[in-house]
Amino acid sequence: MTRIAITALTFGALAVAMALGLSWFVVSPPGERWEPAVNSLALLAGITGIFAERWATQREQRKQALDSIRLEMARNRETLDGEAFSASSSRGRRVYPRLVQSAVDSALSSGALSPHRDAELIDLLHRWRTAVASVNRRLELTEMLVFTSPSDEKAEQFHAALHSASSFFQGVRTLLDEAQATLGGLPVRR
Amino acid sequence: MTASDGRLVGDLARAIDESDFAWSLVLVGEDQRDKLAALTGDLLGKPSSNGDGKQITSGYAYWGIGPTIAWAHACADPFYLVMKQSLDSFTRRWGRVRGRIGEGFHHVSFGVGTGHKDRLILEHLLERNPGLLYLPVDMSSEMLRLGTQEATHRVGLRGHRVVPVQLDFSITDNLAELRQLVHRLVGDEPVLYSLLGNTLANFDHDDELLANLTALVRPQDLFLLEVATTEALSDDLARDAVEEYARSRAYREFVTSALLHNTDLTINVDAVQFRGSVEGDRALKVKVVYQNQTGDDILMMLPDRTRVAFPDRDTIRLYLTRKYARKALDPIVRAAGMRKVTGTHSDFAVPRSAQGFGMDLLLLAPGEPVPAPRPDDDVARVIWEN
Numbered sequence: 001m002t003r004i005a006i007t008a009l010t011f012g013a014l015a016v017a018m019a020l021g022l023s024w025f026v027v028s029p030p031g032e033r034w035e036p037a038v039n040s041l042a043l044l045a046g047i048t049g050i051f052a053e054r055w056a057t058q059r060e061q062r063k064q065a066l067d068s069i070r071l072e073m074a075r076n077r078e079t080l081d082g083e084a085f086s087a088s089s090s091r092g093r094r095v096y097p098r099l100v101q102s103a104v105d106s107a108l109s110s111g112a113l114s115p116h117r118d119a120e121l122i123d124l125l126h127r128w129r130t131a132v133a134s135v136n137r138r139l140e141l142t143e144m145l146v147f148t149s150p151s152d153e154k155a156e157q158f159h160a161a162l163h164s165a166s167s168f169f170q171g172v173r174t175l176l177d178e179a180q181a182t183l184g185g186l187p188v189r190r
Numbered sequence: 191m192t193a194s195d196g197r198l199v200g201d202l203a204r205a206i207d208e209s210d211f212a213w214s215l216v217l218v219g220e221d222q223r224d225k226l227a228a229l230t231g232d233l234l235g236k237p238s239s240n241g242d243g244k245q246i247t248s249g250y251a252y253w254g255i256g257p258t259i260a261w262a263h264a265c266a267d268p269f270y271l272v273m274k275q276s277l278d279s280f281t282r283r284w285g286r287v288r289g290r291i292g293e294g295f296h297h298v299s300f301g302v303g304t305g306h307k308d309r310l311i312l313e314h315l316l317e318r319n320p321g322l323l324y325l326p327v328d329m330s331s332e333m334l335r336l337g338t339q340e341a342t343h344r345v346g347l348r349g350h351r352v353v354p355v356q357l358d359f360s361i362t363d364n365l366a367e368l369r370q371l372v373h374r375l376v377g378d379e380p381v382l383y384s385l386l387g388n389t390l391a392n393f394d395h396d397d398e399l400l401a402n403l404t405a406l407v408r409p410q411d412l413f414l415l416e417v418a419t420t421e422a423l424s425d426d427l428a429r430d431a432v433e434e435y436a437r438s439r440a441y442r443e444f445v446t447s448a449l450l451h452n453t454d455l456t457i458n459v460d461a462v463q464f465r466g467s468v469e470g471d472r473a474l475k476v477k478v479v480y481q482n483q484t485g486d487d488i489l490m491m492l493p494d495r496t497r498v499a500f501p502d503r504d505t506i507r508l509y510l511t512r513k514y515a516r517k518a519l520d521p522i523v524r525a526a527g528m529r530k531v532t533g534t535h536s537d538f539a540v541p542r543s544a545q546g547f548g549m550d551l552l553l554l555a556p557g558e559p560v561p562a563p564r565p566d567d568d569v570a571r572v573i574w575e576n
Contacts, residue, residue, distance in 0.1 A: 088537045092286075138573050145569060152286060154570075156535055160421070160516070161570035168574050 011047075018043045058112075065112035066186060068103035069125070073180050075100060076132075080173060087163040091156050093146050096139045099132045099172075121182060128179050131172050138168065203350035213349065214338060216331060217371075219357035219364060225253070225329070229452060230492045233506065237499075241465065241479035241507035244500075246448045247394075249329035249358050251509055253448065258332035260440075260447035265304050267440035271538060272418055272511075276387055276549050279536040280307050280416075283551040284314075286534040290553055291412060293318045295382045298372055300359050300403060301389040302326035302333060305340030308384070311414070312345050315382065323351050323375055327368065329358040360393060362402050369406050383407060384414040388549070391417060391473070391512035400526045404554065413528065413554040419535065420474055420513040421546030428466030431474045431513050431547070436464045445478050445508040454491040455500070458483070462508070472518040478509035513547060528554040 021040035028036055076099050083089050084096050104125050107113055113122055142162070146155045162169055206213045229250050235243035252261055265273050284307070295315050299308050308326065316322050324347060328334045334354040342352055353375070357364050372381060385403060393399045400415070407413050420427055435441055442459040450457050461483045469475040482488060487501045500506075514522065516535070523530055530552055537548040 091535060141573050142570075151532060153530075153533065156533070157568070157570040158574070161568075161574040164421075164571075164574070166575055 014043060014047050018047070058114075061110065061112040062114070062118075065103070065107035065110065066183065069107055070180075070183050072100055072103035073176065073183060076176060077180065080176065085162075085169070089159075091159040092152065093155050095143055098136050098139065101129050101132045104129050104132075121186070124175075124179055124182055128175055131175050135168065135172050203348075206349035212339065214335060214352070214354060215350070216334060216354045216356055218331070219355060219367065225250075225358065226493055229253070230494055230496060233453070233490075233492055234496075234498055237501050237504040239481075239503050239505060241477050241505045243504065243506075244498075245507035246452075246509075247360075249360065250452075251392075251445065251448050252328070252330045252333045254330065254451045255332045256451040257444065257447040258330060258336055260444040261333070262304065262336060264438065264440040264444035267438050269438040270441045271434045271438075272388060272549075275536075275538045276416070276418070277304070277306055279549060280386075280551070281310060283416075283534045283536055283549070284310050287414070287532055287551055287553050288314050290532050291315070291382060292380070295319055295380045295412070296323040296325075296372075296376045298325045298327060298368075298381055298383045298406075299341075300327050300383065300385045301387065302328050302337030302341065302354075303387045303389075305337035305342075307386050307416075308337065308341035309343065309345060311382070311384065312341060312347060316345060316347060321351070322347065323353065325353050325355055325372065325375075327355045327357055327359055329356065331356045359403065360399055365402050365406060372406070373408075378410070380410040380412070381408075382412050382414060384416075386414065386416040388416065388418040388511065390415065391514070392510055394510065396512070397522065397525055400522065404526045404528050404556065407528070407554075407556045409556060411556070412531065413556075415523075415552045415554060417519070417550055417552075418511075418513045419516045419519070419548055419550045421516055423468050423471065423474060423515050425466075425468060427546070428468055428474045428476075431476050432464040432466035434547070435476055435478065435511070446480060449480060449506065449508065452493050455488075463505075469512065471515065472522070473512040473514045476511050476513075477507060478511075479505040479507050481505045514550075516550065519550060519552065523552065523554060526554075527556065529557050531555045 018040065021036055021043055024036035025033055025040060079085070079097050079099060082097065084094065108122065108125060108129070113125075115122065142158045146158055149155075161167060202215070206215060229246070232247055232250070233244050235245060237243055251257060264270050265277070268274055288311075291314070295318070297308070297311060297315055299311075302308060305326075308324075312322070312324060324338075324342070326334055326338050326341065328337070331354075334356060338352060338354050342349075355368065355371070357368060359365060359368070383403065383406060385400075390396050390400055404413055420431070439459065442462045446457045446459055446462060449455055457480075461481050463479050463481055465477045465479065467475050467477075482500050482502050482504050485502055487499060489497045490500045491497050519533075520530070531554065533550060533552040535548055535550045537546075
């Protein structure tokens with residue numbers, strides 16, 4: 001409430017000052033119009049400067065968020081293409097590396113992305129975040145069951161399930177492809 | 191046995207052990223003339239364009255010094271992927287399995303092959319049983335000589351503890367005799383039987399052969415089985431399997447060597463054809479056939495001087511092999527009355543191999559077949575399925 005009152009007071013005062021400046025310019029004799037003209041233009045610059053500063057800040061935040069997400073996706077790509085998740089890797093017991101999502105979390109919670117302009121990207125990132133949380137949880141379950149099983153057979157079963165054509169993991173790879181393609185298609189600055 | 195006979199056996203054992211000459215004492219279980227008659231009979235089959243008439247059955251592909259040398263060359267060919275990967279990865283797979291084998295085991299090896307794998311097995315077993323007896327069993331005396339030499343090279347196994355047995359183990363009656371021989375030699379001590387190198391896949395009635403071989407196993411014994419496997423079955427994968435064999439010229443020379451050795455045909459290795467198919471829900475099957483592509487009907491002479499017509503486009507099946515579906519292994523093992531103690535798998539980690547091809551090494555024991563797992567029991571799939 002206080003924020004709205006202060007905003008209304010600020011922009012109201014600027015609008016009134018602008019109106020008075022214009023009136024002063026109109027009623028002043030022709031030889032004395034320099035001062036009201038300068039005063040009105042300074043007020044106009046003050047008003048537009050507020051919006052310009054806001055837009056520049058938003059643009060910078062969005063750019064930083066997108067850069068961070070791109071880096072995070074590239075890191076996740078390296079993880080997925082690495083030896084640990086290769087179908088030809090060792091089938092024994094192992095601790096798997098995890099997918100990361102901190103940049104996505106930060107971008108979504110900071111509001112750096114525009115709900116209107118980036119609606120599609122935001123939807124995709126929400127799906128990616130859910131998939132990463134799910135895959136990390138499944139990896140935890142896999143490790144827990146494999147390490148507590150006395151036979152190597154369990155590790156082989158999980159290896160086969162992880163790399164089967166219908167595995168959840170294949171969906172995660174596809175989603176990462178989609179996310180990287182979308183991010184790659186976005187201009188760096190708007 | 192008299193005391194004098196006992197001395198003779200002892201003297202013979204000492205003569206073998208103490209000589210620098212590479213003596214090997216081979217037990218020959220069959221009259222080789224019968225084997226030749228059987229080979230001739232197999233080559234008298236009716237004309238067929240798809241390898242269902244004339245054929246050279248599994249053991250005969252290795253029978254004689256020519257095929258044995260060709261086999262050794264094929265095993266050294268880097269393009270013969272199944273063999274190369276099987277040999278390369280065996281150490282790792284055996285390392286994972288051997289911990290489940292206890293003390294005091296003897297070793298009976300069916301189809302001794304190059305002997306490299308048997309050597310690894312013997313090294314392990316010998317540490318736990320210095321009195322180990324090693325019985326390699328093969329239809330080919332030349333293969334026995336080749337494989338046994340490699341298997342026992344620098345292993346520290348005394349010569350008289352190696353008893354190569356020349357026997358066609360695909361014949362049920364022969365196995366009954368072998369069972370008696372083995373049990374007589376080892377008494378109640380445990381035996382590790384092995385059938386490695388995807389040998390099982392070379393037989394028409396592979397399920398029957400496995401059941402017959404595993405029937406030798408007593409409660410204290412174990413059976414080591416190695417097979418080539420595939421994750422899935424499809425016509426495309428059958429074509430990939432064919433490619434794996436077809437690219438090796440040494441392999442073509444090996445499969446035709448039995449023909450070269452036992453007939454007067456002029457062999458053209460380009461007339462060797464590989465035909466892949468899906469065998470039900472259990473395996474990819476590769477049939478290797480030799481086709482008369484001369485454009486003429488020809489007569490081929492067999493070792494007994496019989497002349498057999500080999501018409502134009504007629505075929506002789508030279509070799510049969512399979513890649514078993516990994517999902518089909520448990521039913522195959524259960525059908526043989528065995529249960530899996532442990533098993534390991536390794537993929538063919540080479541770019542030119544189809545995805546999902548590999549080798550499985552299974553350690554089996556006799557006993558109540560384990561019931562087939564219910565889908566609910568497959569936790570791995572429940573967790574990772576979409």
